Amino acid sequence: MAIGLVIALGVLMLVxxxxLVQSLEETRRAYYExxxxxxxxxxxxxxxxxILARLVVLEGVTAVAGRVTGSALxxxxxxxxxxxxxxxxxxxxGEARLNDIYLTSGRRPDPTxxxxxxxxxxxxxxxxxxPxxxxxxxxxxxxxVxxxxxxxxxxxxxxxxxxGEFIPDDNRFAVIWMSQSALAAVYDMNGAVNQILLGVVDEGRSEAILDRVDQLLEPYGGLGAYGxxxxxxxxxxxxxxxxxxxxxxxxPPIFLAVAAFLLNIVISRMIHAEREQIGLLKAFGYRDSEISLHYLKFILLIAVSGALLGCLLGVLSGRSLAQFYQSYYKFPFLVFQVDPAMFLLGTLVSVLAASAGGMWVLIGVYRLTPAVAMQPPAPSDYSRSAKLSAWLKRGLDQPGRMVARRLLxxxxxxxxxxxxxAAGMSLAVAMLNVMSSFDRTMALSFTLIDRSDLQVSFIESLSDKVLYxxxxxxxxxxxxxxxxxxxxxSHGHQSYRxxxxxLPASVRLNRALDAEQQAIPMQDEGIxxxxxxxxxxxxxxxxxxxxxxxxxxxxxxQIPVTAVAETLIGxxxxxxxxxxxRVLREPNRVTGAYLRIDSSQQDQIFRKIKALPAIAGVSLKHKARQAFQTLVDNSAGAVRYLMAAIAGVISFGIVYxxxxIAFAERARDLASLRVIGFSRSETAFVLLAELAxxxxxxxxxxxxxxxxxxxxISKGFSTDLYQVSAIFVPQSYGFAALAVIIAALFSGWLVKRDIDRIDLVSALKIRE
Incomplete structure (x- = not known):
């Protein structure tokens, strides 16, 4: 059952x-279409x-629409x-030819x-x-109004x-849709547009279209088309x-590898315990394949049962998470669906992993001849094994020497x-360090890099006199x-929009830092x-x-790269x-400013900033930090917590x-110790000290x-929007080790209960 649950968890994650990947991709595709x-x-x-008529005839373009956009407060x-x-x-x-809205309540605006x-x-x-x-x-x-x-x-x-921010925040950003004629009147765009949308036949071949669009729009102040x-x-x-x-x-591979490891031990113990029955069956004419199939069926029962349970739990978990994604990513609909092939793949992978775990042991069945198998196994030859040193013998009592001999x-x-x-602990160590990396991202970005209190963005580039x-x-x-x-x-074949x-030469509030977290001065040449x-x-x-x-x-x-800054957001x-x-030939221009303010006068400062007509947006650092915290907790952060929990489950599963298995293998030996006078504690020590x-x-x-x-793991979670740095926090090793030790203590307590309850008569019976 325990091994089946490990398999079920692996298949659950896979399904x-x-x-979720299939559902998000399909929902996104359907929503876009x-x-x-x-x-x-x-x-x-x-x-x-x-200009729209000149764009619609471009090769590969299927639809063109023009619209008016602008910033608002x-x-x-x-x-x-x-x-x-x-x-x-x-x-x-009517509806928009491109980029139409999904009306959730009310109606569209009346152009009149x-x-x-x-x-x-x-x-x-x-x-x-x-409404x-x-x-x-x-x-x-x-x-x-x-x-x-x-x-x-x-x-x-x-x-x-x-x-000016990378992190979404429903509380601080809105979209306002108005009729074209009404919005054109607001921004003095009657008969004109300032954004053009194009539908293309093949998005993968849109580069040529982008170049052509840029050429046509250059006389009109084109800002660069993008896909x-x-x-x-x-x-x-x-x-x-x-x-x-x-x-x-x-x-999923981690879970299935753990299951294969445990199955290998379990099947090995079963075949060792039942070697005499195997010999009898062979003596009566059963073929090796028939006997192996008996154990293989046991393996398949565990694997298939675990896989079926994992498929069911995977669907239930996926539907629950789909509701979260629907609300967080603002999908009007999101139906969790799984490709039926994934159920087959999950079952097949589970069977293969379980079979791999037991296959090497089953090969031993072929090597057993009836005469050898029906005899008690020959005592193991430990003549070539490591010997206990004299000082170790003097320092250990009899139970201690028994533990040491078994290990050697x-x-x-x-x-x-x-x-x-170690595998279970390593995953715990990695996830705890990754969790600390997110905390470091917050501290570095919002404390060391950005030392301002708020950022002001302007509608357009303005004279630096606005700073006064x-x-x-x-x-x-x-x-x-x-x-x-x-x-x-652009650099070689690589490009990025x-x-x-x-930044000013003596930057103080929004700094570029190197790997040693020292400020990088802005040189007159270079980037x-x-x-x-x-x-x-x-x-x-x-x-x-x-x-x-x-x-x-x-x-x-053509600009030389002078330094690389340590940045974790964007x-x-x-x-x-x-x-x-100077290179833009637009001297003394700015598009925003970072401010450090007296918090005791912030209400008065906010009122005056609110009255400035050129402001496009104001970003308070503490609110931006809250938004980023929400992001990492609900996206990659949610996965890190899940994987940390998985690490704990794996650690406990392996230890327990x-x-x-050690108790089942040594039940007869432990009962013998009890009979010859060992106390319950001394008997438990022989087994549990080995585990310790x-x-x-x-x-x-x-x-x-x-x-x-x-x-x-850090590389897997990092994107060009935010980066998860590989850092190492000493406390993570302590917490991971403590988790393993607690799992071992709990497992030892459960096994000690079984040792205390052992039936001496049954355990000491021999089949001969």
Whole structure:
């Protein structure tokens, strides 16, 4: 039963994670198709609607739509700071050809009523808003009051973050949909668009289309077309699916390997105990294959029973997690489904793993001849085994010498137990270190790198004179400028669509740090890359990087990499602010600022910032940190807790089964000790001391294996959106060792109960 449950857990993880991957991929595909999510996004400054006719005839393009988008600030009475929002237009009539919405309640806005909007459902729920309520928002520098007529979700906003942040937060970011004519009037875009959407025949061949679109839109201030693979919401979804795939490759094999290890021991003990029956059967004419099939059926019964239970539990667990993913990733529907082939695969893999565990033992059945098998087994020859040294004999009493002799005479069996326990401990060590890595990410990103209190983002790049306005607010201690420019990085065959962050030479509030957590100065020449970006582009300090700027004059630059910064959130790139402005030929420009403020005057500061017309968004560091904590706890973090629990289960399973098997093998010996005068405690010591020594020897090996396992798991969880560094916390080894010791003590207590209850008469009977 215990081994069957281990198999069931392995199959559960296989079915659950495979089903989640399939369900998420299928739901995403269906959601994208039903609401016609574009495969190409092309933002620009302003273009006449007539440009759409020139784009629709491009080879490979199936549909084209133009729309108006813009930033907005929502003013809620219970919020100190304005909340960031994105305004998006909907066609005046009918559904959108591309990027349509999923209306969850209410109706679409009436184009004849400019004040009607549809609001993102999750933001509305977070603030208790519903159709019929009124909402105040600042758009294009003017405050307006809108009527909410509907709530909606959209496939392009499965995962949405406030400006300047990577982490989504339903409380602080909203999407407002308005009719095209109404939103065009707000942003002075009548007869024009500032974003173009394209549907293509084959997304895998969209590179040529992107180049052609950029050429056509260059006169209109094109900011660089990009494909769905670079869309932030889709990228987060893709990373979540990849994380599940990584876990699915790591976890189930561990369970099945443990089950195979335990089955090998169990079947070996059974054949050793029943060798005389095997000899009798052979003497009566039973073939080796028939006898082996008897034990193989026992193995298959365990494997198939465990697999069937695992399939059932996997479906139930998958459905439960599917509900979580539906709410967290804002899917309007998500039905958990498993490919029937996964049930077959889970059963087949379980059978193969279980058969592998017993096959080497079953080969011994063929080697047993009836005459040999029907005789009691010859006493083991320990003449070549290690001997107890004289000093060890003097230092140990009789029970202690019995324990030492058994370990020395059967080193292979002891080594198997040591490796099994070490495997369980190594997974615990690795997961505890990975959990500490998430904590380090939080501390490094929000304490050492970002030392500000809040970040302000502007609607567009502004003159740095705006900094004096911020500095003049009473209670603002320090203001540090920043400029973000959208670019395309290239190095060899590698490319990445991201942004360059311009920082002042004497940066204090938002620093780039090296591996030793020392600030990297911004040099007048060169660029500093985040570690994740450097790995993606396969560059190191001294390499030359090609940078295609996607704003303004859109120059193509060759910039040397001067350093690699230790970053754990996002894939940033840093340049000296003055140098960045010079190469763009736009001196003294900024797109935002980091502020350090007097917390005792924050209410007054927030009110004044709220009144500034050029603000696109305000990000409080402590709220961004809370959002990131929610992210890691609900996505990769949820898996780390699950794997930590799995490590505990494996550790206990191996320790307990090792103790049970050792007790079953030595029940006659232990009963003999009781008969010749050993007390219950002394008898239990002979068995449990062996288990204790094996457990203690496994601890350093488990720590060593866990050291290397940290690197593999950290790499599996890391993405270009956030990185999990491989760090080693001494406490993790202590906690993992303590967990194994507790499992061993509990297992020993359970086995000691059986030793105390042993039936001496039955145990001492011999079959002859």
């Amino acid at each position: 659950m994670m495979s089903g 039903r609401h016609r999510l574009a495969q190409v996004f092309a933002p620009l400054q302003r273009a006449p609607e007539s 929502i003013n809620l009475p219970d919020e100190d700071l304005p909340l960031s929002a994105q305004a998006v237009s909907l066609p005046d009539r 009523r400019e004040s009607e909007i549809v609001l993102l459902q999750d933001f509305a729920k977070a603030h208790g808003l519903s 019929g309520d009124r909402l105040s928002a600042t758009m294009n520098g003017a405050r307006r 809108f009527n909410i007529v509907g709530l909606a979700q959209a496939p392009e906003f499965l995962y949405s973050a406030p400006p 769905l693979s670079d869309h932030v919401s889709n990228r987060f979804m893709e990373e979540e699916i990849n994380g599940l795939k990584v876990s699915n490759r790591i976890v 005479r059967q080193p292979g069996r002891a080594a198997g137990g040591i490796v099994g326990i 306005e911020l500095q003049s607010i009473e209670g603002v201690i320090e203001v540090e400028p920043v400029r973000s420019v959208a670019v395309l990085f 991201g942004a360059i962050t311009g 500093v890359l985040g570690s994740a970006l450097a790995d993606l582009l396969q560059v190191s300090p001294g390499d030359m990087l090609t940078v295609n700027v996607r704003e303004g004059r859109q120059p193509k630059l 894939s940033p790139a840093y340049m000296a602010l003055d140098r960045l402005n 089964n090792s103790a049970r 020594i094996i457990t203690l020897l496994a601890l350093p090996l488990g720590g060593l294996i866990g050291y290397y396992l940290v690197f593999a």
